[in-house]
Amino acid sequence: MEIIGVYGGLSLALLGWFLGRGAAQKNRGLDEMHDYIWNKARSISWYLTIATIYILMTLYIAGVNLNVMVALSILLFVQLASWAISGIMYGLGFTGIKLKKGIVIQFTVIGVFVPIAFIILAATIDNWKIALASIPPMMVNIGVTVNALRKAKAESVKEQ
Amino acid sequence: MNNHIRELRLQFNITQEQLAERVGVSRQSIIAIESQRYNPSLELAYKISQSFNKSIEEVFIFNKEE
Numbered sequence: 001m002e003i004i005g006v007y008g009g010l011s012l013a014l015l016g017w018f019l020g021r022g023a024a025q026k027n028r029g030l031d032e033m034h035d036y037i038w039n040k041a042r043s044i045s046w047y048l049t050i051a052t053i054y055i056l057m058t059l060y061i062a063g064v065n066l067n068v069m070v071a072l073s074i075l076l077f078v079q080l081a082s083w084a085i086s087g088i089m090y091g092l093g094f095t096g097i098k099l100k101k102g103i104v105i106q107f108t109v110i111g112v113f114v115p116i117a118f119i120i121l122a123a124t125i126d127n128w129k130i131a132l133a134s135i136p137p138m139m140v141n142i143g144v145t146v147n148a149l150r151k152a153k154a155e156s157v158k159e160q
Numbered sequence: 161m162n163n164h165i166r167e168l169r170l171q172f173n174i175t176q177e178q179l180a181e182r183v184g185v186s187r188q189s190i191i192a193i194e195s196q197r198y199n200p201s202l203e204l205a206y207k208i209s210q211s212f213n214k215s216i217e218e219v220f221i222f223n224k225e226e
Binding site for chain 2: 031093
């Protein structure tokens with residue numbers, strides 16, 4: 001089961017990355033500003049990953065039962081999610097596309113608190129499969145936000 | 161860094177998309193440079209200036225305070 005999760009997730013991520021780069025290349029999107037934004041985002045994601053490593057170490061010292069797979073999954077999630085979110089936020093900042101406040105709050109609250117709540121719940125009842133239940137609300141959250149991003153982008157094109 | 165890209169575009173009657181195509185970047189990058197949210201590299205600043213047949217100093221204005 002775990003092997004499907006690990007390699008299935010990796011395959012989907014690589015497919016998404018490949019298709020995304022292909023689409024961006026058509027509009028000359030892989031330019032110097034793209035590199036600048038994603039390098040900045042990577043830098044931020046490393047700071048957050050280091051902070052998470054310290055949080056996990058503290059939890060372990062405090063007696064929380066963390067196994068290698070769980071700890072690595074949390075680190076991978078923090079690294080990739082913070083990289084993606086900060087990259088998108090930088091991109092929006094540079095192009096002046098403004099998302100409605102409600103969408104930003106909804107994305108942040110669901111994106112941050114839902115996984116944390118499920119991880120705490122999973123740790124409390126010592127069943128890590130519970131954490132998987134956070135995936136559907138996260139997917140809906142991403143879908144709603146991407147839709148709002150598209151609308152905001154279309155409105156910004158009209159303005160310029 | 162301030163710039164005269166918008167005025168020059170209007171003067172030469174070219175769109176952001178056309179300028180982006182000429183210098184090989186995305187339209188989003190041109191929007192960011194025009195609105196002074198992103199400072200281009202020397203190479204891109206040179207390409208933009210060349211597309212208007214101008215020197216870099218004629219298109220970009222360096223602000224010491226920044």
